[in-house]
Amino acid sequence: MQPQISTAWDLPKHRDDTRFPIGDMPMNSFAIHAGSMFDGFSLSGPATVHVLGDRIVRVDRTGALPADGSAVIDLGRSACLLPGLIDTHVHLAFDAGPDPVTSLVSASDSDLLVHMRAAARSALLAGITTVRDLGDPGYLSLALVEEMAGHPKQGPEILAAGPPLTTLGGHCHFFGGEVEGAEALRTAVREHHARGCAVIKIMASGGHMTPGSVAPHASQYGLEDLRVVVDEAHRLGLPVAAHAHGIQAIRDAVEAGVDSLEHVSFLSADGVAPDPDLIDTIVRKGTFVSLTLGQDPGVALQLPKAMAVFVNALLDTYSSLHKHGANVVIGSDAGIGPAKPHNVLPHSVADLARLGVAPLDALISMTSLAARLCRVEGRKGRIAAGADADILVVTGNPADDPAAILDVQAVFRAGIRVR
Structure with a gap:
């Protein structure tokens, strides 16, 4: 059974991937954490991407998890975040x-x-x-x-x-x-x-x-x-x-x-x-x-x-x-x-x-x-503050292994998890 969408104040501090809802509405505020990130230009290490509504509002390249009780999708060290x-x-x-x-x-x-x-x-x-x-x-x-x-x-x-x-x-x-x-x-x-x-x-x-x-x-x-x-x-x-x-x-x-x-x-x-x-x-x-x-x-x-x-x-x-x-x-x-x-x-x-x-x-x-x-630069094709929350999550390092791009863990479109 698909889990129910909770309100922001009764989500636990950290959420594992299997419990985070896939639904019609974006969460008001959440963060996605993974072991690496390709931001549209270069590959870096652990990262946490903060989403508000349908936009990315902050990218923490240290990979630190939020300390304010925000909802977190921790996808693990083997996961890589990419722009859609x-x-x-x-x-x-x-x-x-x-x-x-x-x-x-x-x-x-x-x-x-x-x-x-x-x-x-x-x-x-x-x-x-x-x-x-x-x-x-x-x-x-x-x-x-x-x-x-x-x-x-x-x-x-x-x-x-x-x-x-x-x-x-x-x-x-x-x-x-x-x-x-x-x-x-x-x-x-x-x-x-x-x-x-x-x-x-x-x-x-x-x-x-x-x-x-x-x-x-x-x-x-x-x-x-x-x-x-x-x-x-x-x-x-x-x-x-x-x-x-x-x-x-x-x-x-x-x-x-x-x-x-x-x-x-x-x-x-x-x-x-x-x-x-x-x-x-x-x-x-x-x-x-x-x-x-x-x-x-x-x-x-x-x-x-x-x-x-x-x-x-x-x-x-x-x-x-x-x-x-x-x-x-x-x-x-x-x-x-x-x-x-x-x-x-x-x-x-x-x-x-x-x-x-x-x-x-x-x-x-x-x-x-x-x-x-396509004249959507800044809004699409990158993981950065102000960009649309269109995010692909794969397993592995796609900069080393082309097949990794096919191992999809999650897809977010405008802040909504669709996969």
Whole structure:
């Protein structure tokens, strides 16, 4: 039986993990103690994090327990506190099935919302407390944003893009964001802003999931159209995420001033072909690259030889971007297939380790750096006074062992324990 939530004055001085309630309401005031802490930037020893309502109010890096009778969740020496993870690229409306597009276009809005709620909850229980949803039909993700505003235990904070901007019949046109021409693009950006979107998504190149559209390496919008979108979005205070596989699309998106490149595959008609000069430009301009990583290891992928060659070349490109100092964040593209369930992001730590990226750098990519891209820096992606009480607790040292991020002890969302 789940324990009852006690009032602050009749909680014992120290609470063990099994007795601390999981419920709808945040405790008025409590502290979380663990043997180590990654604060979004670096790893340190024992720490006690003090929470009031939905915010962190104090961090004691000596690990001292409160002496005032406050409620304490002492998770033990083997536990590590981290900020809730941030996935910079998900699609809650895709069902992670073998044919997510057909499932989406054949479903009613009400059925899609049922699935999206479950997807959001799945992500939250894995410690993903913030997501950028970069494409849905009919602004359905905004309905979830409104639903969850008063019920944070239901899912992560959603930074929604709504229907991505695409050409007529272009990649992901089934989301309903087809638009062409400078004035129509400006109008579309204004509508997304007026509806409450937190980011503008534009399909600068083709993609892999839309039969009949241009090839993934081909551009859908030219430089001038991309500039129109970026200028209007930035005027309204919104960042722009550009889906960009092709080399020319990447080049144009960087020149136009987009905030993040999604996938950034450096595709040409002949395969993956990284351009060193373009990589240098990406690094110099500080453009974020949202790498598509994270895969459920329980799903065996039977890739054709040609696709396997492509994947290996793409991973080499991702490694090169990191080594050159690009602002690397992780966008799992959760939902697009069986290997991409909505709780898949933590697996990308191991993916990056295989590319020679230190686990600590991977954690930074999924916390403080991702928060900067998403314009929630200070509030998300860190454990510090004033930040949201979105906290992941794992067993072990994730800075040494990538698998530790998968051993979840507890998850707090806005001061509410959800796991």
